[in-house]
Amino acid sequence: VRQSLHAEWTKLRTLASTFWLLLAATALTVAVSAAAAAATRCPSGGCADDPAKISLTGIYLGQAIVAVLAVLAVSGEYGTGMIRLTLAATPRRLTVLAAKAAVLTGLVLVTGAIAVFASLLAGGLILPGHGIGPSHGYPAISASDGPVLRAAFGSVLYLALIALLSLGAATALREAAAAIGAVLGLLYVLPIIAVFAGNATLSRHLEQIAPMTAGLAIQATTGRSTLPISPWAGLGVLAAWAAGALVLGGLLLRSRDA
Amino acid sequence: MKPTRWARIHDCDDGLRHHLAARDRAGFTRLLRAELTKFRTVRAWMIALCAAAIVFVLLSFLSAFESRSANAAVPTGPGGEAVTDTYMFVHRTLAGDGTLTARVASLSGAHTSPSPTAGSAFGASSKRQPGSQLHPGLAPWAKAGILLEPGTNQGTRYAAVLVTGSHGVQMQYNYTHDSPGLAGAVGPSSRRWLRLSRAGDVITSYVSTDGAHWTEIGTARLAGLPRMVQIGLFVTSPDYFAAGTDDATPSVATASFDQVSARGDLPDRSWTPDAIAGLYPSLPSASTWKQASAGTFTISGSGDIAPLVGGEGAATHWSGASIVNGTIVGLLFVIVLASSFVTAEYRRGLIRTTLVASPRRGRVLAAKAVVAGSLAFAAGAIATAIAEVITRHVFAANGNYLFPQSGPALAQVIIGTGLLWGLAAALVVALGTMLRRSAGTVAAGIALLVLPGILATATSLPASADSWLMRVAPTAAFAIQATLPRSNLVTAAYIPANGYFPISPWAGLAVLAAYTAVALAGATWLLRHRDT
Numbered sequence: 001v002r003q004s005l006h007a008e009w010t011k012l013r014t015l016a017s018t019f020w021l022l023l024a025a026t027a028l029t030v031a032v033s034a035a036a037a038a039a040t041r042c043p044s045g046g047c048a049d050d051p052a053k054i055s056l057t058g059i060y061l062g063q064a065i066v067a068v069l070a071v072l073a074v075s076g077e078y079g080t081g082m083i084r085l086t087l088a089a090t091p092r093r094l095t096v097l098a099a100k101a102a103v104l105t106g107l108v109l110v111t112g113a114i115a116v117f118a119s120l121l122a123g124g125l126i127l128p129g130h131g132i133g134p135s136h137g138y139p140a141i142s143a144s145d146g147p148v149l150r151a152a153f154g155s156v157l158y159l160a161l162i163a164l165l166s167l168g169a170a171t172a173l174r175e176a177a178a179a180i181g182a183v184l185g186l187l188y189v190l191p192i193i194a195v196f197a198g199n200a201t202l203s204r205h206l207e208q209i210a211p212m213t214a215g216l217a218i219q220a221t222t223g224r225s226t227l228p229i230s231p232w233a234g235l236g237v238l239a240a241w242a243a244g245a246l247v248l249g250g251l252l253l254r255s256r257d258a
Numbered sequence: 259m260k261p262t263r264w265a266r267i268h269d270c271d272d273g274l275r276h277h278l279a280a281r282d283r284a285g286f287t288r289l290l291r292a293e294l295t296k297f298r299t300v301r302a303w304m305i306a307l308c309a310a311a312i313v314f315v316l317l318s319f320l321s322a323f324e325s326r327s328a329n330a331a332v333p334t335g336p337g338g339e340a341v342t343d344t345y346m347f348v349h350r351t352l353a354g355d356g357t358l359t360a361r362v363a364s365l366s367g368a369h370t371s372p373s374p375t376a377g378s379a380f381g382a383s384s385k386r387q388p389g390s391q392l393h394p395g396l397a398p399w400a401k402a403g404i405l406l407e408p409g410t411n412q413g414t415r416y417a418a419v420l421v422t423g424s425h426g427v428q429m430q431y432n433y434t435h436d437s438p439g440l441a442g443a444v445g446p447s448s449r450r451w452l453r454l455s456r457a458g459d460v461i462t463s464y465v466s467t468d469g470a471h472w473t474e475i476g477t478a479r480l481a482g483l484p485r486m487v488q489i490g491l492f493v494t495s496p497d498y499f500a501a502g503t504d505d506a507t508p509s510v511a512t513a514s515f516d517q518v519s520a521r522g523d524l525p526d527r528s529w530t531p532d533a534i535a536g537l538y539p540s541l542p543s544a545s546t547w548k549q550a551s552a553g554t555f556t557i558s559g560s561g562d563i564a565p566l567v568g569g570e571g572a573a574t575h576w577s578g579a580s581i582v583n584g585t586i587v588g589l590l591f592v593i594v595l596a597s598s599f600v601t602a603e604y605r606r607g608l609i610r611t612t613l614v615a616s617p618r619r620g621r622v623l624a625a626k627a628v629v630a631g632s633l634a635f636a637a638g639a640i641a642t643a644i645a646e647v648i649t650r651h652v653f654a655a656n657g658n659y660l661f662p663q664s665g666p667a668l669a670q671v672i673i674g675t676g677l678l679w680g681l682a683a684a685l686v687v688a689l690g691t692m693l694r695r696s697a698g699t700v701a702a703g704i705a706l707l708v709l710p711g712i713l714a715t716a717t718s719l720p721a722s723a724d725s726w727l728m729r730v731a732p733t734a735a736f737a738i739q740a741t742l743p744r745s746n747l748v749t750a751a752y753i754p755a756n757g758y759f760p761i762s763p764w765a766g767l768a769v770l771a772a773y774t775a776v777a778l779a780g781a782t783w784l785l786r787h788r789d790t
Contacts, residue, residue, distance in 0.1 A: 039719065039723040040719070040723075049720075057719065060712060060713060060717065061705065064709065068698060071697050072697050075697060079605060176696045176697035176700075177594045177598050179697075180697050180704075181591075184701065185590040185704075188712050189586055189587055191716045192583070192711055192712060192716070193317075193586075193587070194716075196321065196580070196582045196754075197321055197325070197579070197583070199324040199326065202324045213716070
């Protein structure tokens, strides 16, 4: 197992794309978050804004790059034929998948923590100047605030779960284009369908089961009564999606020729 | 430029030049045929293209299937347009010509609070579950004034002069016509005298600040008006929107009229109160009236007399929303397909053969973009046409109101959606040429074509940022599917979920076309200057 972990770590570490994708994920997450904070203004007060949620808007884009990273960790090997070598070296295929998942999770947790911390820092600096701060009755973005801490930790976990979901999907589908399409379709398109569904009950149910809307409920620090699902239950929904994808990927990996 | 030998020969021999031009054209046709063959012979791609169209139709059908509402009878106005016609009316019969004069001493309003479930965090249109508590606040288009109409049936012709919440004094007739009178709100220091007078078919309205000096606002001709008409005082108040939200809450307006005087033949001895209830969801309990003396009334009403726009009430879901859903899910297939169409050549090394066979690299890219774009256009247009027929049928069968759709509007949606898919496919071909890897291409395609839609509708960004995104991102192209009527006379949630986009349809499509053009230019440059 340790050898397998070491092998996966070496493979991921030595790919040039890994570094650039992680850098892009961090930079774009922080940039979009800061832009969202800069665009939000509430001069007269009484807006229904959630400071932590606004400061973490960049996750919407950052998760796409994390998904690409995770998909490439598997599909890249299928594309080059490397997977046959990997599986010959480690005949216990589930160990390979577990090692990939562990290495990827670690990498995404570290990167995600940096991106989330920097985003919240930017939001905490920008938002109070736009009428959304403690002096206007909003919760401060600080580590001592329970819901803000939950939003921060939850967002990092969210990114890790997105990576695992993508890893599972890529293992099941093998083809990079199809895997990315499936993962991002699941993440982005379900919430749009919820918006344009003519039926209010249906759109609420869609928001409860869609991995993105449910998972990002963890970012809410105010207005919890309007959430489609409670924060931790929402993250649980995403975890279930990720677990489902990994189990499916694992089963297919074990039963299929490489 | 220094003339090369070949160029000189070109100049000498016109015939040869024509010959070469013809060969060029034939060359491009051959290139197109080659790319089409590549596409056609990969079975998975043909399946994916058909799947895109089938998923489009299926999803549109499912979305339409799920939208049910109580059987809605939407009245139509004299011009055939859908209208709302709900108000409190205190009236008398007028035989022949006559005049009604009244002073509006005050106009105030209140609205219910949005219920906790009303504001969906993810932008779905507001759900109407009014709370019971009333908060002060006058809707901008709350109306109180004098109304004349042949009868009180829904969608009838009328002419009115009225004060509004924040649009000053107006003369309005037959729902869509409007001429502004005196600006400014009604208050203790700015009471408004209104006068409506009938002479045959012609109704003239006047306004005054003191009851002595009158200004004519405008006239309306109601052709074939019967001798007996209803004339009286009316109050109504449309949905109230809290600043910066899309959550509509029913509201009520209360007006005090005094110095009411009528001239002409009025056969009734007293005033008749009528709460005219139409489709518009109002506060039924809000329709009240009180007569303090012969010429003094206090009247409360809720509703609107105006054109109907999308998103008002549960019965006016936008049927095109199902088409948006279908388009976006099918678009995922188009993105994956167009990406594979290009990047597969890079992965297999086929691109080197392709470029050796036709060394003019820009043309290879153009041929690929044309083939992918045309196929996506055809699939998109056909799927939209089928989905339009099915969803409108299902929508109507489910008791929803369908706004009338003209032939050109239908053509706009069908051809426009086809173009949306075609341009998207060409954009992804360009992205694939630049990035050469399928994973990055698909992610970039989805990030450009789908993600801005999410950010604009499903996040808590401020409305100004939402509308900016829908104007400058490639998702602006979805505006091509908007065909609902908009009215300056109605405050409503003009948001994408209700069928309104912040950019005009063809301009939205042009935004996507610009992205595609820039991406193709960039890809051509890279393809020419880079080793394969």
